[in-house]
Amino acid sequence: MGLLNTVKDVLAASSSSTNRGTSTNESKGAYWCHDCSERLLDLDVPGEGPPACPECGDEMEFERSPGSTGCAC
Known part of the structure; x- marks a missing residue:
């Protein structure tokens, strides 16, 4: 049972972590x-300031939901 509990602990810790990297x-x-x-x-x-689009050269628009906690993608 020791191995099974260890696997459960690792999975629980990895899925609940809010640290998504060290950047x-x-x-x-x-x-x-x-x-x-x-x-x-x-x-x-x-x-x-906003960059020019690499495809068409038009000015790109910045987007982000003010209340969002996730990524902008």
Whole structure:
């Protein structure tokens, strides 16, 4: 029974953990081009302001639900 209890403990600990990694940077959302369905994570965009879409060149729109606790994808 010791092995079975150990497996149960490991599974319970891994499914209830809120730590999803060790990254110090936390995304606040993503930039989207709705025409091209392109998405760029805000952490991948250099500089300030919205980037141009890599497909069509139009300005991308930042999206994030204010009350959301999940990712922007």
